[in-house]
Structures are given as structure tokens and as C-alpha cells.
């Protein structure tokens with residue numbers, strides 16, 4: 167008997183990964199998709215071989231393995247579609263009901279009884295051919311999409327972008343004796359006190375006073391150099407404006423991939439590494455600042471799936487197992503964290519804990535923590551109790567925030583209050599445990615996004631978004647090098663000049679607007695964002 171050609175189980179298995187990747191091309195490195203693709207192929211092959219053994223029937227084994235793997239790889243998405251379009255407010259446990267209901271259906275459809283009755287050899291061939299063609303058509307869409315993007319992106323980074331940093335300055339290296347440990351803590355979206363007072367009715371002066379009594383200088387007029395996380399952090403760590411990226415990728419480019427290298431291989435880190443420092447990264451789950459090649463990479467879980475994998479796994483049947491009411495969730499999460507509120511919260515809490523632990527590490531160190539708070543989602547209340555927003559996990563801010571302004575205000579301030587307590591005690595621990603007095607920088611990468619909810623445009627009120635918390639602990643009375651409007655681009659220039667015998671010029675403190683999706687189309691908004699606006 168001639169065997170039917172069967173390729174569709176493998177193509178169906180690839181589709182959920184390729185589909186998710188093709189919808190997030192500009193922020194996922196192609197290499198990050200390889201492992202989930204391989205795992206999907208491995209699982210479908212294993213399922214197929216086991217079923218052939220058990221059933222002695224290639225056609226039925228192919229049918230069953232294809233549909234089970236396809237369904238299990240996207241069942242959380244199926245559940246969300248049903249929940250989003252048909253039955254609002256459906257409980258998450260419906261996902262488990264779906265899994266229980268659908269599996270026997272596929273088993274029945276693939277049973278010998280059904281196939282003996284309805285699938286004679288002629289029909290089997292037609293069905294296999296048909297499924298082969300459908301599966302080919304399905305994966306062609308994402309493949310064209312991915313191929314087109316990668317071809318277009320190919321000439322954006324003729325050489326690594328970090329190679330363009332410092333091109334207009336004479337090279338300097340760090341010197342000095344008994345140089346301090348450096349702690350650089352980014353609190354994502356943490357706004358300036360006058361913004362919190364004017365737009366949120368929240369008085370943040372007790373926290374700032376707490377920092378001042380511990381010896382901090384607060385830059386009370388500080389504004390970020392960019393309004394987007396990736397641009398702002400990359401620029402601060404590279405100690406210069408990164409508007410050269412517009413010449414490399416084109417101002418209309420959506421390709422953010424070369425930024426990963428520019429951020430990870432940044433100038434502050436390179437200079438400190440050359441000077442014998444260890445680079446210690448406290449992982450907080452932000453794809454953009456997970457520099458896996460750090461000398462010390464601190465992460466709360468036992469495994470470190472990349473962010474794409476964490477997103478992908480959260481859309482599979484695994485999503486059904488990550489529910490607050492299930493006792494197995496924390497144990498499962500430890501080995502296989504998937505994107506979601508529970509994982510987000512563990513990352514945030516653990517990063518705060520780790521700040522107090524890192525002073526115990528030996529030798530000179532540069533500790534970097536990028537904590538995704540008080541930025542949405544709001545997963546902790548002011549006392550640190552867990553919160554779970556009642557919409558599927560997204561991290562969007564401003565125009566991409568999914569709930570209303572009152573909820574934003576409340577959630578945001580709740581996280582600010584909790585962070586304030588934790589940061590003060592982390593500072594106490596760092597100061598107490600450090601062998602010599604350290605440098606500590608606590609900074610927002612941009613302000614909050616309440617007003618941006620009404621529209622993210624250059625003519626909107628951007629004062630809120632640009633105005634940041636920016637606090638410096640510099641030992642030995644070097645505070646006279648600081649000034650109220652110092653912006654992140656000058657943070658490491660100042661620190662290196664003070665303690666490492668360099669003579670970096672300070673750059674003008676400017677702010678540039680660009681859209682999240684078109685990051686390199688920069689518009690100088692420095693004058694505009696100096697003026698308060700947006701209060702009702």
C-alpha cells in the first residue's frame with residue numbers, strides 16, 4: 167500500500183510560534199524564537215512516533231498529534247478569543263474546561279471506529295493532501311512577514327551600534343584608587359515630585375526627605391532625554407544622545423533589534439569592566455535590559471527562558487496552570503516562569519530584595535537593576551500585597567494602557583508608595599554593608615503616562631512624561647558637581663569625572679520625542695517640556 171505524504175503535523179506545530187514571532191518582529195531577536203521552534207517540533211515528533219506505535223496507523227497518528235499539539239500550543243489564545251468576543255467576564259478556569267472538553271473530542275475523531283467507517287484509503291489521501299496544503303498556506307503568511315522584515319532590517323546595522331558611541335570624543339579610560347562600587351537603579355516610569363503632586367495629588371516629599379537625610383542629592387528639575395524606556399536607558403548607559411541611530415536605521419525605521427546590542431554593550435559598562443569592575447545585573451524580566459552576558463546575572467527563577475518564550479508559553483495550555491488559586495503555580499513558576507502578573511510580581515519583588523544582597527559580592531562592582539515599577543501593570547498595592555488586574559497580561563503604558571485614568575492614578579501611586587519603603591531600606595542596607603562608600607543613582611527612565619492615555623503625540627502635554635525622579639548618592643561631598651536639571655545622559659559623565667579621574671564634558675540637557683513604534687524619528691521638545699501642563 168502506498169503511503170500518504172504527511173507533513174502537516176510539523177507545520178501546524180510551527181505555526182503558533184511563527185505567528186507570535188511575526189506579530190512582534192521589531193522587539194524579538196530571531197535567535198530567541200529558535201528554542202521554542204525546536205521544542206514544538208520535538209514535541210510533535212515525539213507525539214507522532216508514540217501514537218504510531220500505539221495505534222499502528224500513520225494517518226490517524228498524524229491527525230491526532232497535529233491537532234493536539236496545535237491546540238495545546240494556542241489554547242490560552244483560543245480561550246482569550248472566546249472570552250474577548252463572545253463571553254465577557256468568563257473565568258480563567260474556563261480555559262481548563264476547554265482543555266478537558268476538547269481533548270476527548272480529538273481522541274474520538276481519531277478513533278479507529280470513526281476512521282474505519284468514514285475514512286477509506288482514498289479519502290485518507292485526500293484529507294492528508296488537503297491538510298498539507300492548508301498547513302503550508304498557514305505558515306507562508308508569517309514566513310513572508312518575517313522574511314520581509316529581516317531583509318529590510320539587514321542593512322540597519324552595518325556594524326554593531328555600540329561601535330558608533332563616543333565617535334566625536336577623544337577616548338578616555340577610568341583611573342583612580344579606591345574607586346567606589348556603583349549602583350544604578352532604574353525605577354521604570356518614576357515621575358518627578360511636582361508631577362506627582364500636580365497630576366496625582368500625591369505628596370512625595372517624605373520619600374525625598376528620606377533620601378536627603380541619607381545623603382542624597384535630588385535633581386529637582388530633571389527631565390529624561392527620551393520618553394521611551396529603550397532609548398532612555400540606552401542613552402544613559404552610553405553617556406550620550408543616540409540620535410545617530412536615525413542615520414543608521416533611517417528615521418522611519420521600526421527596527422529596534424540593533425538597540426539590544428547598543429544597550430547591553432554600553433559605554434559605562436565597558437569602561438568599568440576595563441577598570442576591573444564586575445558587571446552585576448539584577449534581572450527584572452524586562453527583555454530590553456536582560457544582559458545575559460553580565461559577569462553576574464541574578465534572576466529569581468531556576469531557569470531563564472527568554473522573554474519571547476515566556477510570552478509564547480503563556481499562550482499555550484500552560485497558561486491554564488498559572489492561576490492564583492492553584493497551589494502548584496509557584497512551584498511550576500520556579501522552573502518555567504511564563505509571562506503574566508504573577509511572574510512580573512516575583513521579578514519586581516526579587517529585584518528589590520537583591521539590591522540589599524549585592525553589597526555582599528566581593529570586589530569592585532557595577533550593579534544595574536531596571537525595575538518595572540511604578541510603571542504599569544499595577545501588581546502591588548502600597549503595602550506590597552499582590553494585585554491582579556482583570557485584563558490579560560500586558561505591560562503597556564500611556565496610549566497603550568488598557569484601563570481608565572482613575573485606576574491608573576490609584577495603581578501608580580500604590581506602587582510608588584510601596585517602592586519608596588523598599589528603596590529606602592535597600593539604600594540603608596547598601597550603605598551599611600558596603601566596604602567603602604558607594605555611588606547610588608536612583609532614576610526614572612521617563613515619567614508616568616497618565617496624560618499620554620489621551621493620545622501619544624508631539625503636541626500633547628509631555629511635561630508629565632519627561633519629568634523624572636533623579637537622585638544621586640555621591641560620597642565625599644562631590645555634590646557640587648550635580649545641579650537641579652542634570653539629566654541621565656550626564657549621570658555617568660559626572661560620576662566618572664568625580665571618582666575616576668576623567669574629564670568628560672557635560673552635554674546639554676535635552677529631551678527628544680519619538681513614537682514607540684517609530685523610535686528613531688526624533689523631535690527636540692526640550693523647551694516645550696519645561697512648562698507644567700495637564701493639571702485640571
Ligand SMILES: [Zn+2]
Nearest residue numbers: 354355395611
Ligand atoms: Zn520605561
